[in-house]
Amino acid sequence: MYTVTTPKTEKELAAYYHFRWLCLREPWGYPEGSEKDEYESVSEHRIIIGSDNKIIGCGRVHLNTSEEAQIRHIAVDNTYRRKGVGKIIIDTLEDVAREMGAERAVSNARESSIPFFSACGFMIQEDAPTELGSLKRKMVVKYLADNHVLILHPKWCAELQNTWHERIPISEHMGILLHQYTERTIETRASLNKNINLHGTMFAGSIYSLATLTGWGMLFLQMKQKGLSGEIVLGDANIHYHKPVTMKPRAVCDIESVDAKFDFLRNGKKCPASLNVNIFDNEDAVAEFTAQYWILPSKQN
Incomplete structure (x- = not known):
C-alpha cells in the first residue's frame, strides 16, 4: 500500500532530498x-511512502506563471518502476497544480522519459535545455x-470567470x-499559495473576497437562467471565522440560502438579494x- 504525503520536518526533508539525489544525480x-535549485522554497513537494515506511517516489511542482505549473524531479525507486508509482506522482502534482490555479502543466522530459509523459497525457511542445550537460x-x-465536476451552462460559467478577471x-x-x-x-x-500569510494560512481578507465573489457569481448565474441582467453590488456582509485555512480553500453557495426579489428587477427596480456562503478547508467547514x-x-430589462 502506498501513501502520498508532504515532507515537512527536517528529517523528512533530508530523506526526500537524499532520495532525489540518489535517483537523479548520484548515477551521473x-x-x-546538486539535486536542489532556487525554486525549492516556492515549490510543493510530494513523496510516496511504501509499506516499509521508506520513500519509493517523489516529485515537485511550482508556478512559472499564474496559468502555468512546472513539474520537476520525478523520481521512482528502481524496485518500483513500471508499477504505477510514477503515474501516482504525476496525478498528485497535477491536482496540486489545479489547486494553485494553473491551467496547464509543463515539464522538461529526458528522451527516455517521453513515453511515460505521453502515457500521462502530455504532448511534446519544443526542445528544452539539456540536463547535466549532455542529456537531451x-x-x-x-x-x-x-x-470529476459538473459544470452546467459552460458558456455562462466561462463568461462569469472572464468577468471576474476583467472587472x-x-x-x-x-x-x-x-x-x-x-x-x-x-x-x-x-x-x-497565492493567499498565504506568515503563519502558513490563508489571509482572512482573501477568505472574505472568495466568499464575496462566490455569492456574486451565484446571483450572476441565476440572472442568466432567468433571462435578466443587472449590476450586482455588495451592500453589507458579515463573516464568522472558526478555523484557519491550511490546505484547500473552497467556497459553496446553495440556492436554498438565496432570497432574491427578481420580480423587482423585471419591473426595472433595484432588486435586494441575500444569501449565505460556506467556506471549507478541503472538507472541513471553517467560516x-x-x-x-x-x-x-x-x-x-
Whole structure:
C-alpha cells in the first residue's frame, strides 16, 4: 500500500532530498546537494511512502506563471518502476497544480522519459535545455481539466470567470476559479499559495473576497437562467471565522440560502438579494459568510 504525503520536518526533508539525489544525480557522478535549485522554497513537494515506511517516489511542482505549473524531479525507486508509482506522482502534482490555479502543466522530459509523459497525457511542445550537460530533453505540456465536476451552462460559467478577471483583476492574482455549477449549487476555489500569510494560512481578507465573489457569481448565474441582467453590488456582509485555512480553500453557495426579489428587477427596480456562503478547508467547514447584495437594473430589462 502506498501513501502520498508532504515532507515537512527536517528529517523528512533530508530523506526526500537524499532520495532525489540518489535517483537523479548520484548515477551521473554529481555530489549531494546538486539535486536542489532556487525554486525549492516556492515549490510543493510530494513523496510516496511504501509499506516499509521508506520513500519509493517523489516529485515537485511550482508556478512559472499564474496559468502555468512546472513539474520537476520525478523520481521512482528502481524496485518500483513500471508499477504505477510514477503515474501516482504525476496525478498528485497535477491536482496540486489545479489547486494553485494553473491551467496547464509543463515539464522538461529526458528522451527516455517521453513515453511515460505521453502515457500521462502530455504532448511534446519544443526542445528544452539539456540536463547535466549532455542529456537531451523535450518540453512537454498538458492542459489541465477536472473531469470529476459538473459544470452546467459552460458558456455562462466561462463568461462569469472572464468577468471576474476583467472587472476584478485581483481575482486572477488570487487564483479564484469557478469549480462547479449545478444550477442549485456553485463552488469556487482559490490558490492557497497565492493567499498565504506568515503563519502558513490563508489571509482572512482573501477568505472574505472568495466568499464575496462566490455569492456574486451565484446571483450572476441565476440572472442568466432567468433571462435578466443587472449590476450586482455588495451592500453589507458579515463573516464568522472558526478555523484557519491550511490546505484547500473552497467556497459553496446553495440556492436554498438565496432570497432574491427578481420580480423587482423585471419591473426595472433595484432588486435586494441575500444569501449565505460556506467556506471549507478541503472538507472541513471553517467560516460562514452572510451577505446582502443589490442588483441594479440595466437598460436591457
